[in-house]
Amino acid sequence: MGLRERKKEKTRLAILDAALDLFLEQGYDSTTVEQIAGAVDISPRTFFRYFTSKDSLVLWFHDHGEQIITETLRSRPPGEPPFTSMVHGLRALLGDMQESTPQDAGRFLKLRRLLDDHPHLVGLSVARGAETERRLAAAVAARRGVDPADDRMSHLVVAIAMAALRVGFECPHKDQPDLGEVLEQMEETITLVEGMLRPGWDLQDAPEPPAAPAPPASREGSDA
Amino acid sequence: MGLRERKKEKTRLAILDAALDLFLEQGYDSTTVEQIAGAVDISPRTFFRYFTSKDSLVLWFHDHGEQIITETLRSRPPGEPPFTSMVHGLRALLGDMQESTPQDAGRFLKLRRLLDDHPHLVGLSVARGAETERRLAAAVAARRGVDPADDRMSHLVVAIAMAALRVGFECPHKDQPDLGEVLEQMEETITLVEGMLRPGWDLQDAPEPPAAPAPPASREGSDA
DNA sequence: CGACTTCTGTCACACTGTGACACGAAGATG
């Protein structure tokens, strides 16, 4: 790896760290791009060459997460129930975070505190998660061999898995938990969601449109 | 109701309609506030007195939806399982839309097409949904008599219900469906989600933290 | 070193969103 790329990565992390600290210190909205750029001694114009927007600073984590889940999804056996594969993806992400460097762990925790303090940023994060959800739903649909556009089941599999991740991440029972505590809480939430679903719910094929408009509770066996 | 308020409401709807048409015609990003203001013959400054931002044009629908679900939640019997109450809220929303005026139905369908065309806007919508989710989760937690901050179950109840609504809304199997088709699809998705959950999953009280860090599948009965 | 590529800073600009102020129309009162 050349000097250029190393320097680039270094600058990128410097921007990120400076921004996180400034955000935590004086709030997200009150911090301008000019300040962030000044803190790492670059021009505001250069900032936008490293991060497409001020918002994307808060979203850098998603890229990594989506990549890990996507890779896990690809590595799972084809016949596996889709929700099981997704859960493996979530756990792979937690495992990766457990092995992350202290610097990355610190950034993660700072980001988490930032999201706790600024509900508006949670919105950004969730919005980014929606894109991820679409791509993952397409991947799951491909695995199941159905058309992604018209398959609600694939989308639901991903949506519920992501909801588990999000709820586990968001709900704070402490002010400044360490990484282990956060991961444990996320793991608990995943287990909770696993337990609330009917075994085999994700096995059924394309559900036929029911004739009745709104049957309140017509219980059918989930025979694949 | 005075002349002032009627005029205000009229202007508000005029802005909304003009904006939706412009967005569908030439894209969201390519449409400026100045254009929208020009179309209804007001100054750009006045636009921001009716809508706090350009984004909020796309989110006007959420306020109504959240209100209906919140009201339904309040009207349900206290002992009812929380997810059942949430589903009643969702169905109340669908029922309300079925009875909406042709104008409102038209706006809803335009909005839907807009979201199909612009994935970025889905992010906005989902971000707004996250705020709703927080408030509803607090309401659900209050119903269950637990602390909202530390209760993942309440949050999951809402998250899953909202996921059902979102997935039912998003997945298009037609280019320009009418209102009935969209509502039917949303109803189907709600039914689908109801069927994939274990009966009584939302009855259990605060789950005790499991000692084992990551038991892959320790099935416990959901005894309340 | 010299040629080439890539990154960076400067300048200029469009767009969103907000504060301050003055004008005019809606509403209440004589």
Added chain:
DNA sequence: CATCTTCGTGTCACAGTGTGACAGAAGTCG
């Protein structure tokens, strides 16, 4: 109808984000 208050609106000015164009500096390779 005259008046006074209130509220909506337009104009002006401004901060902040984000982008395009160009010139110069730094890294890369022969």
